[in-house]
Amino acid sequence: MITVITGAANGLGRALALASHERGEDVLAIDLDAQSLETLPTKWIALDLTSADAAARIASESPISRIIHSAGISGTGPFESIPAEHHARILALNLEAPVAITCALLRAQAMAPGATHAFVGSLSTYTGYPGAVSYAASKDGLASFAASLRKSLPDGDHAACIFPGPMATNHAARYAPDNSEKTVAARQSTEEAAALILKGLDARKAVIVPGGKARLMATVCKLAPGLAGRLLKKALYEKLTEPRL
Amino acid sequence: MPHALITGASDGIGRALVDVYHAKEWDITATARRPAEAIMPELPCAYVPLDLTTGAESLLEKLPPKLDLAILNAGAGKVAAPADHSAEDVAQMIALNTTAPLLLAQALFPRLEGGTLAFIGSTAARGAHKDFSVYAATKAALSGAARSLALEWEGLVKVLMLHPGPTATTMHDKAGLGDIAARRFFTPPAKVAASLADAIDRGKNRRLGAAYTARHALEGLFK
Ligand SMILES: NC(=O)c1ccc[n+]([C@@H]2O[C@H](COP(=O)([O-])OP(=O)(O)OC[C@H]3O[C@@H](n4cnc5c(N)ncnc54)[C@H](OP(=O)(O)O)[C@@H]3O)[C@@H](O)[C@H]2O)c1
Numbered sequence: 496m497i498t499v500i501t502g503a504a505n506g507l508g509r510a511l512a513l514a515s516h517e518r519g520e521d522v523l524a525i526d527l528d529a530q531s532l533e534t535l536p537t538k539w540i541a542l543d544l545t546s547a548d549a550a551a552r553i554a555s556e557s558p559i560s561r562i563i564h565s566a567g568i569s570g571t572g573p574f575e576s577i578p579a580e581h582h583a584r585i586l587a588l589n590l591e592a593p594v595a596i597t598c599a600l601l602r603a604q605a606m607a608p609g610a611t612h613a614f615v616g617s618l619s620t621y622t623g624y625p626g627a628v629s630y631a632a633s634k635d636g637l638a639s640f641a642a643s644l645r646k647s648l649p650d651g652d653h654a655a656c657i658f659p660g661p662m663a664t665n666h667a668a669r670y671a672p673d674n675s676e677k678t679v680a681a682r683q684s685t686e687e688a689a690a691l692i693l694k695g696l697d698a699r700k701a702v703i704v705p706g707g708k709a710r711l712m713a714t715v716c717k718l719a720p721g722l723a724g725r726l727l728k729k730a731l732y733e734k735l736t737e738p739r740l
Numbered sequence: 741m742p743h744a745l746i747t748g749a750s751d752g753i754g755r756a757l758v759d760v761y762h763a764k765e766w767d768i769t770a771t772a773r774r775p776a777e778a779i780m781p782e783l784p785c786a787y788v789p790l791d792l793t794t795g796a797e798s799l800l801e802k803l804p805p806k807l808d809l810a811i812l813n814a815g816a817g818k819v820a821a822p823a824d825h826s827a828e829d830v831a832q833m834i835a836l837n838t839t840a841p842l843l844l845a846q847a848l849f850p851r852l853e854g855g856t857l858a859f860i861g862s863t864a865a866r867g868a869h870k871d872f873s874v875y876a877a878t879k880a881a882l883s884g885a886a887r888s889l890a891l892e893w894e895g896l897v898k899v900l901m902l903h904p905g906p907t908a909t910t911m912h913d914k915a916g917l918g919d920i921a922a923r924r925f926f927t928p929p930a931k932v933a934a935s936l937a938d939a940i941d942r943g944k945n946r947r948l949g950a951a952y953t954a955r956h957a958l959e960g961l962f963k
Pocket of ligand 1 (some may be wrong): 751755762771776790791793813814815823860861904905907911914931
């Protein structure tokens with residue numbers, strides 16, 4: 496029985512791989528970056544998830560009891576200023592790859608009975624994400640896919656979508672406009688997020704919002720999406736003077 | 741006269757939208773894949789044949805410098821369990837329903853300032869239909885993009901997200917839905933197009949939900 500974690504070289508994916516490994520699971524860590532993967536105590540393969548043979552390579556490790564699709568990139572800045580190829584790349588890696596891999600794993604019967612498919616969405620689902628249009632698109636696509644998938648899986652199998660709040664990762668450092676000490680200190684550690692996510696997956700929750708702060712943000716956004724959207728626009732979009740890819 | 745671009749205008753809802761804006765005496769540029777001979781002379785406007793998943797250069801060349809409205813409506817689905825979607829199915833659907841409209845919106849930005857951009861989604865977007873999982877995801881993605889872009893372009897371009905419900909077009913045959921009884925209750929495309937145009941007029945997002953479909957199905961029964 497294998498636990499597959501994509502995007503496992505860094506950030507949340509790495510924390511999920513380590514936490515799953517510590518619980519005694521047989522983890523297969525996947526990412527592009529072999530150098531970082533090498534430093535993990537788990538089994539790993541360096542793999543471009545958008546390549547044609549990605550699904551087959553993962554399926555060959557079956558039976559899979561849990562797969563967490565954590566790999567993702569972003570691109571922040573005014574929509575029109577981000578190169579078209581980059582928008583396309585975000586949709587290919589964040590949305591197309593996990594959807595196509597899920598379909599292929601099901602077709603190959605690579606999942607163990609009772610298996611879990613988990614996807615990483617974004618809190619922006621409740622508001623929109625000015626400054627990251629195609630990222631928001633990819634994450635809303637995943638949330639919808641997880642909801643449909645849950646209906647189509649055999650009884651006992653599970654699909655979940657995770658909606659993390661701001662975490663202290665390289666991803667955030669790369670794409671966020673403000674990386675002052677204070678802002679970074681307020682972000683959730685990936686270890687904490689990973690522990691809460693695994694707990695949610697064990698409890699077979701369909702929607703996992705890890706931590707009090709993320710839950711508070713989700714609630715505020717749900718109650719006042721218009722206001723939250725405008726605040727996000729002020730806090731993020733208007734501070735992004737040039738695109739970050 | 742105001743000028744509108746309508747994609748997916750050779751059939752179904754897009755074709756009905758052409759009639760709505762033609763009746764309002766707008767100038768229209770229509771586009772879809774099939775060759776002009778297949779829809780002319782009935783189509784009452786300029787037509788550019790183009791597969792939108794291969795880029796939009798040839799379309800952009802033919803558009804006027806200012807557009808008052810762009811309705812990005814071209815789309816397609818597949819009805820099947822996730823396991824029965826090939827990698828090619830997934831790639832095609834995301835390319836047509838999500839990536840193509842986003843990239844076209846980007847390319848149209850300079851022409852659209854002061855105008856309206858309307859994305860056509862689907863009430864299925866929220867997910868939770870087991871055989872429409874990939875299609876729903878592509879439309880949810882489009883919807884997430886529209887919500888974000890509306891905030892970014894506020895005051896520059898009005899960005900709208902319009903979600904039709906089940907509509908009596910040939911889309912369902914192409915998607916492999918089969919002859920289910922519920923299809924009798926699907927709304928005629930002319931009605932849906934009129935409602936979408938009305939939402940565009942009012943500058944409001946709209947979802948033509950179950951109540952809308954039921955109301956029009958009842959109207960149909962009593963006619
Ligand atoms: N019918 C429904 O129940 C329903 C419900 C909710 C949402 N929608 C959405 O509403 C929109 C219109 O649907 P419809 O029912 O009118 O479908 P339709 O009758 O099948 O029309 C689809 C249009 O898109 C064009 N098209 C397809 N692939 C294309 C490509 N690769 N490049 C350029 N054009 C392409 C088609 O023309 P060619 O074949 O000539 O290219 C046609 O004009 C779609 O986005 C659909 O997802 C439909």
